[in-house]
Amino acid sequence: EAGVAQSPRYKIIEKRQSVAFWCNPISGHATLYWYQQILGQGPKLLIQFQNNGVVDDSQLPKDRFSAERLKGVDSTLKIQPAKLEDSAVYLCASSPLAGSEQFFGPGTRLTVL
Amino acid sequence: GQSLEQPSEVTAVEGAIVQINCTYQTSGFYGLSWYQQHDGGAPTFLSYNALDGLEETGRFSSFLSRSDSYGYLLLQELQMKDSASYFCALYSNYQLIWGAGTKLIIKP
Numbered sequence: 352e353a354g355v356a357q358s359p360r361y362k363i364i365e366k367r368q369s370v371a372f373w374c375n376p377i378s379g380h381a382t383l384y385w386y387q388q389i390l391g392q393g394p395k396l397l398i399q400f401q402n403n404g405v406v407d408d409s410q411l412p413k414d415r416f417s418a419e420r421l422k423g424v425d426s427t428l429k430i431q432p433a434k435l436e437d438s439a440v441y442l443c444a445s446s447p448l449a450g451s452e453q454f455f456g457p458g459t460r461l462t463v464l
Numbered sequence: 465g466q467s468l469e470q471p472s473e474v475t476a477v478e479g480a481i482v483q484i485n486c487t488y489q490t491s492g493f494y495g496l497s498w499y500q501q502h503d504g505g506a507p508t509f510l511s512y513n514a515l516d517g518l519e520e521t522g523r524f525s526s527f528l529s530r531s532d533s534y535g536y537l538l539l540q541e542l543q544m545k546d547s548a549s550y551f552c553a554l555y556s557n558y559q560l561i562w563g564a565g566t567k568l569i570i571k572p
Contacts, residue, residue: 393562449558455506
């Protein structure tokens with residue numbers, strides 16, 4: 352069974368630029384999560400999808416972050432414009448059901464200069 | 465609100481046993497999960513306690529006491545490959561609330 356795929360693995364941009372991350376969850380997994388993990392901290396949930404609907408985006412900075420999950424499969428997370436404090440690893444995870452074991456992708460390490 | 469506390473770092477010797485504690489504050493939750501994350505890697509699921517008591521999976525065991533708002537992860541027969549960060553996470557409202565993680569350092 353293929354795991355969660357993410358791209359790119361690394362991205363370096365300058366502040367005020369835009370960036371987008373892509374995630375392909377495990378086939379059949381209804382729930383998809385985007386997390387932000389700053390070095391030395393635990394993952395922080397940004398947004399949770401159930402199929403193509405948003406379950407929770409309370410911690411998503413909506414003035415600059417956006418996410419979508421078209422057709423309930425792949426998802427993209429966008430930051431526009433980026434700030435220095437957005438430097439982090441962005442993790443995508445999926446699970447068969449909300450609350451069951453989460454399977455994580457390798458993450459995208461974003462550096463904002 | 466909900467919060468979890470873990471030691472930031474624990475050091476142990478190869479072949480020994482180590483316990484990583486997790487205390488939490490919450491108004492309600494379904495269970496406590498543990499995840500392992502190697503440097504530069506993604507978190508991987510280790511265990512889940514929905515009920516009080518001990519859950520054993522090979523060399524790893526996890527414990528939950530709801531009355532004490534406390535849980536722990538027990539690692540036995542430590543191997544160098546166990547060097548990683550370990551996160552406890554509360555399962556609440558169909559999502560995970562994560563602790564800051566404990567870095568486990570293993571010495572030969």
